[in-house]
Amino acid sequence: MQDSAGMTGREKKNRIEMGEDIPAIQNTDSPSGLYTLESPGRSIPGSSIPAERPAFAVQEPLPPAPDPPEYFLPRRYDETILSLMVRDPYWVYAYWDISTTDVCRIDRDHGYGAWSAGSKILRVYDVTDGGAHLGRALMNIGIGDDSASWYINVPEANRAYCADMVLITPAGREIVLARSNSVFTPRDGVSDVIDEEWMVLREYDRLYWMSAGFGPSSPEFQRRFVARAMKHRLLMGSQLLAAGFSPAGPWGAEHSKGGMSGGSRIRLRAEISKIDNARAEMSNTNRARHQQNRTGRS
Amino acid sequence: MKESTKGFLAIILHAHLPYVRHPDTTDFLEGIWLNETITETYIPLLDVLNGLVADGIEFRIAVSLSPPLMAMLSDPILQQRYIDHISRQIELSEKEVQRTSWDSQIHPLAIMYRERFYHAREVFESRYGRNLLNGFAHLQRSGAVELITSAATHGFLPLMDLVEESVSAQIAVGVNSYRSHFNTEPAGFWLPECGFSPGVDQVLAQHGIKYTITDTHGVLHASPRPRYGVYAPIYCRSGVAVFGRDVESSKQVWSADEGYPGDFDYRDFYRDIGFDLDLEYVRPYIHRGTRVHTGIKYHRVTGKTDDKAVYNRQAALNKAMIHAGNFMFNRERQIEFLASILDRKPIVVAPYDAELFGHWWFEGPEWLDMLIRKSVSEQNIYTLITPSDYLRIYERNQVATPSMSSWGYKGYCEVWLNETNDWIYRHLHRASRQMVELARKYRRADGLLRRALNQAARELLLAQSSDWAFIMKTGTMVDYAVRRTRNHLGRFSELYSQITQNRVDPEYVAHLEWKDAIFENMDYSVYAPQRVSAS
Numbered sequence: 001m002q003d004s005a006g007m008t009g010r011e012k013k014n015r016i017e018m019g020e021d022i023p024a025i026q027n028t029d030s031p032s033g034l035y036t037l038e039s040p041g042r043s044i045p046g047s048s049i050p051a052e053r054p055a056f057a058v059q060e061p062l063p064p065a066p067d068p069p070e071y072f073l074p075r076r077y078d079e080t081i082l083s084l085m086v087r088d089p090y091w092v093y094a095y096w097d098i099s100t101t102d103v104c105r106i107d108r109d110h111g112y113g114a115w116s117a118g119s120k121i122l123r124v125y126d127v128t129d130g131g132a133h134l135g136r137a138l139m140n141i142g143i144g145d146d147s148a149s150w151y152i153n154v155p156e157a158n159r160a161y162c163a164d165m166v167l168i169t170p171a172g173r174e175i176v177l178a179r180s181n182s183v184f185t186p187r188d189g190v191s192d193v194i195d196e197e198w199m200v201l202r203e204y205d206r207l208y209w210m211s212a213g214f215g216p217s218s219p220e221f222q223r224r225f226v227a228r229a230m231k232h233r234l235l236m237g238s239q240l241l242a243a244g245f246s247p248a249g250p251w252g253a254e255h256s257k258g259g260m261s262g263g264s265r266i267r268l269r270a271e272i273s274k275i276d277n278a279r280a281e282m283s284n285t286n287r288a289r290h291q292q293n294r295t296g297r298s
Numbered sequence: 299m300k301e302s303t304k305g306f307l308a309i310i311l312h313a314h315l316p317y318v319r320h321p322d323t324t325d326f327l328e329g330i331w332l333n334e335t336i337t338e339t340y341i342p343l344l345d346v347l348n349g350l351v352a353d354g355i356e357f358r359i360a361v362s363l364s365p366p367l368m369a370m371l372s373d374p375i376l377q378q379r380y381i382d383h384i385s386r387q388i389e390l391s392e393k394e395v396q397r398t399s400w401d402s403q404i405h406p407l408a409i410m411y412r413e414r415f416y417h418a419r420e421v422f423e424s425r426y427g428r429n430l431l432n433g434f435a436h437l438q439r440s441g442a443v444e445l446i447t448s449a450a451t452h453g454f455l456p457l458m459d460l461v462e463e464s465v466s467a468q469i470a471v472g473v474n475s476y477r478s479h480f481n482t483e484p485a486g487f488w489l490p491e492c493g494f495s496p497g498v499d500q501v502l503a504q505h506g507i508k509y510t511i512t513d514t515h516g517v518l519h520a521s522p523r524p525r526y527g528v529y530a531p532i533y534c535r536s537g538v539a540v541f542g543r544d545v546e547s548s549k550q551v552w553s554a555d556e557g558y559p560g561d562f563d564y565r566d567f568y569r570d571i572g573f574d575l576d577l578e579y580v581r582p583y584i585h586r587g588t589r590v591h592t593g594i595k596y597h598r599v600t601g602k603t604d605d606k607a608v609y610n611r612q613a614a615l616n617k618a619m620i621h622a623g624n625f626m627f628n629r630e631r632q633i634e635f636l637a638s639i640l641d642r643k644p645i646v647v648a649p650y651d652a653e654l655f656g657h658w659w660f661e662g663p664e665w666l667d668m669l670i671r672k673s674v675s676e677q678n679i680y681t682l683i684t685p686s687d688y689l690r691i692y693e694r695n696q697v698a699t700p701s702m703s704s705w706g707y708k709g710y711c712e713v714w715l716n717e718t719n720d721w722i723y724r725h726l727h728r729a730s731r732q733m734v735e736l737a738r739k740y741r742r743a744d745g746l747l748r749r750a751l752n753q754a755a756r757e758l759l760l761a762q763s764s765d766w767a768f769i770m771k772t773g774t775m776v777d778y779a780v781r782r783t784r785n786h787l788g789r790f791s792e793l794y795s796q797i798t799q800n801r802v803d804p805e806y807v808a809h810l811e812w813k814d815a816i817f818e819n820m821d822y823s824v825y826a827p828q829r830v831s832a833s
Contacts, residue, residue, distance in 0.1 A: 085711075087710060190523050194522055
């Protein structure tokens with residue numbers, strides 16, 4: 001990585017000296033009689049001492065930047081790492097790197113050429129029910145020497161996955177080079193869990209008890225609470241969720257027992273996608289300023 | 299609340315722009331984002347909301363202000379640049395009034411823009427003292443607006459949780475930023491891009507956040523299955539309430555095909571005199587010879603044609619009134635229906651990007667004004683409330699864990715994780731781990747070391763802004779987004795080296811403090827929160 005070495009010799013006039021008292025940010029042009037914040041946010045008492053005070057307030061141009069106009073990032077950091085990230089219910093992104101030290105160690109331990117001639121495998125586990133040692137290996141993905149990342153198409157949503165980077169030496173020996181973090185893919189539909197639980201936040205609970213004149217252990221309160229809970233349990237199997245939204249049609253047109261139908265779900269996603277397309281288009285224009293697009297909307 | 303109300307409508311406007319502030323130069327195109335949004339969105343919205351309050355309209359609305367936006371709106375350098383910008387706009391509009399004096403159709407529009415620009419400068423300077431946050435704070439104190447906050451630099455949290463402290467820091471700094479600007483605690487937290495992943499609620503709870511908002515399927519796909527769909531919030535086990543976006547009300551505003559903003563009577567966004575008029579004439583008002591939008595646009599959408607008709611302001615306002623009535627009618631029917639099948643009053647949650655109103659949809663602020671006035675005076679089916687209000691009415695809610703989700707294309711993380719931008723995460727995660735390492739190693743640092751650690755945290759946060767990945771995906775202005783990502787990470791890396799090698803350069807630190815001057819009260823210890831013992 002390009003660093004800022006060579007700072008010595010740069011102009012140092014106007015530099016901010018350590019401990020120099022820098023005036024607080026003030027808007028001297030502001031007229032009086034304005035709406036004002038009750039307490040100016042920028043003057044938190046005790047938040048700064050001179051040596052710690054940031055140079056925010058400096059409004060005079062500083063000398064030429066003591067940092068380079070452009071920084072460049074290395075392609076890799078020469079560290080052994082394998083990381084997973086969830087993209088959506090069916091895709092997980094993996095990136096990795098194997099340090100030179102580890103490569104040398106492999107060649108030392110398993111014979112020169114073990115690394116370069118060996119096969120690199122990304123082995124994916126389903127670890128929903130336990131760690132990788134318990135999980136079942138779902139797939140082995142052959143990785144080219146130049147690859148440093150991969151999009152993994154996982155078979156099931158709402159599952160936990162992790163991966164190993166495995167080297168298979170020419171002698172057929174498997175060496176785990178790196179183990180990833182585990183990730184949990186999101187559900188792609190409504191939950192099958194229909195046991196309901198209800199909650200009143202504790203602070204509200206206390207208020208409720210107090211305003212109702214009941215102590216926390218009042219038998220009367222408990223009786224009412226249980227009665228209400230029972231009522232809700234009885235309602236549990238209702239069709240309310242299914243009826244509670246209508247993805248595309250007139251109100252109530254999408255009732256179905258036991259939850260949202262598959263078709264409704266797909267339509268719902270399609271609607272969301274359409275909306276997001278429009279939004280993306282808007283934001284695209286909004287933030288990235290089309291220079292010459294005058295061809296009309298959408 | 300109306301006596302006979304059958305349900306609630308919660309409109310939430312999320313205002314955010316990426317942190318674009320280059321104190322050393324005005325020679326960059328991206329500065330226009332803030333300037334034109336102040337004129338076209340923030341001031342018109344403040345006008346509308348102030349007008350409603352002044353007229354005694356009893357309404358409630360939630361407005362989310364992202365910390366980068368708060369930082370920019372309160373920044374003296376950017377405030378001065380806005381004054382310079384709007385003064386140039388005024389000059390151009392004066393020329394336009396002269397130039398179009400022969401044209402009976404366009405001349406009134408030129409006058410309209412001139413008046414809008416003068417008005418913008420006047421209220422920016424005189425009413426708000428150059429800081430629009432004063433206007434939002436005033437509205438909050440009036441009781442009409444509930445201001446909420448967002449993540450420090452609008453980081454997309456689901457792709458950050460590989461290093462949990464990164465998520466905590468984005469939330470902690472976002473909440474602190476709100477406190478420092480408004481001297482009060484935020485009740486709600488806008489998850490950038492509605493990006494939720496289970497666990498983030500626990501951090502929100504630690505910071506006293508009462509509620510947040512996810513996309514529709516964040517709540518619909520929660521487990522256990524939510525009884526009321528998105529028409530009631532759910533409580534995470536942490537106690538944070540999560541409200542789900544309503545599809546129908548979103549579609550009416552956002553949809554490219556069916557949404558209101560595409561109506562043929564509304565002002566066209568693309569036709570702008572910055573592109574239409576002679577280059578020499580507009581040169582002082584565009585970017586170094588590159589044609590850009592000037593904000594003066596004389597045509598209406600007209601249809602799917604390049605042959606655009608002249609904008610008719612009155613016809614557009616009439617259409618906005620019709621659309622406000624239509625939106626209200628649809629919410630009435632929707633809420634009436636929901637109320638008939640639910641055993642509690644439903645809440646319809648309608649969140650929008652604030653920048654849609656005025657900037658993209660020119661008549662959006664007027665539509666909102668009409669919608670609120672009509673909702674208050676012409677119907678009794680629903681009441682306008684905020685999520686906080688709902689939680690005061692319904693204290694008891696179902697407990698469920700929302701599903702990982704976002705409101706981006708396809709509903710998950712693909713917008714911010716695809717072949718155009720996936721390369722950034724290797725660097726972001728590494729820098730995050732290094733920041734945690736620094737924060738743990740140098741607890742209670744002071745003096746220059748403390749400043750260097752705080753600046754390292756700022757650089758990391760700025761690199762994490764979801765805007766850069768988003769712009770890389772959209773494919774325009776990519777160079778800027780790549781450069782910002784690289785430079786913030788590069789500066790972080792240099793600071794990390796200086797700190798760990800005990801050679802912190804005061805000049806370098808001071809320069810970065812001046813250059814990337816967000817979060818004056820930054821405290822790097824958010825990356826190493828003290829563990830509270832369970833005693």
